[in-house]
Amino acid sequence: MHKDSERFIERMGLQFETDGLPRTAGRIMGLLLLREAPLSLDDISGELGVSKGSSSTNCRLLESGGWAERVSRRGDRRDFYQVAPDMALRSLDAAQTRIKSLLALLDDALESLPAELETGRRRIRAVGDFHRFLVSELQDIMERWARIESAPAESGSDLGEGSHD
Amino acid sequence: MHKDSERFIERMGLQFETDGLPRTAGRIMGLLLLREAPLSLDDISGELGVSKGSSSTNCRLLESGGWAERVSRRGDRRDFYQVAPDMALRSLDAAQTRIKSLLALLDDALESLPAELETGRRRIRAVGDFHRFLVSELQDIMERWARIESAPAESGSDLGEGSHD
């Protein structure tokens, strides 16, 4: 493994960690970004020096977060993982979902909290207003990005689509 | 302490936790949202049943994240905390900063990784393009929100500004 590749992979691990995600998930993401073809769990375990159990768990985390994608290969029983081609949209969608969970919490609070807590209720409403605004802005962003991605792309910018045999 | 208030506070704690932040920080945020006037560290420790050390650490975390604000009171040596009036803008700014740190990582990688890793370099460039797009969109969002906030506000939506003696 190349020295600079390792450095990149480790930095991805740290970046994920500061975002509150497992370091190994970040490392896997770094590895997937660098490698030409999709990787099996054993590939990942081997290259990163982590157990297969951990690779499995973290790949599934990456998949559920919209960062990676599980693919299969004809005549092969193994799972392979690669960077999700629609990573951008999927991660924005995940962000939206998290915000909506906060909104649900705030709405519940407004339903249950007594009217006497005027100030509190007003603040909670304000936080809700802002996050509703955010959700709608995120929607716009997703649409704008989809437009950009499907555009002619003069200076190259695709994430996946390298066809593998 | 009201039953529904407690419930709200605990849910805020859990919400923060799923975002990778200390549960206590979320609880403090919930408490600050509900309370009429700014709270001292002893107020917070008392109401939440946590040590003063923890209150201090978490309040400073909330302050650095743009969620809460430290204020003082004439003739009082204590620090008081309240929800930051510009919470929305400050948290967007924090999000931007995190994305920029990822961008720096990606740019470094492009500088150091050898040209042979065509595919990897292309993917990294693509992730960078998307996140540069995001940073610029966040900027727009901040400006739009600032516009909305300063507007007439027919149905009420301010976060702070309750003047305390």
Next chain:
DNA sequence: CTGAACGTTCAGTAGAAATTGAACGTTCAG
């Protein structure tokens, strides 16, 4: 049917993060 190759899960464990409680430095009233 047998055994190898998979991915998943789980108990045990190592490691990290959060919390406590006490110590400390500072400020200030008396």
Next chain:
DNA sequence: CTGAACGTTCAATTTCTACTGAACGTTCAG
């Protein structure tokens, strides 16, 4: 000067999280 009231910090401890390695169920070739 003295002592009380602060906020901060840090070592010890508790609590959580992530990882490992093994066990398990499944699929499939022979």
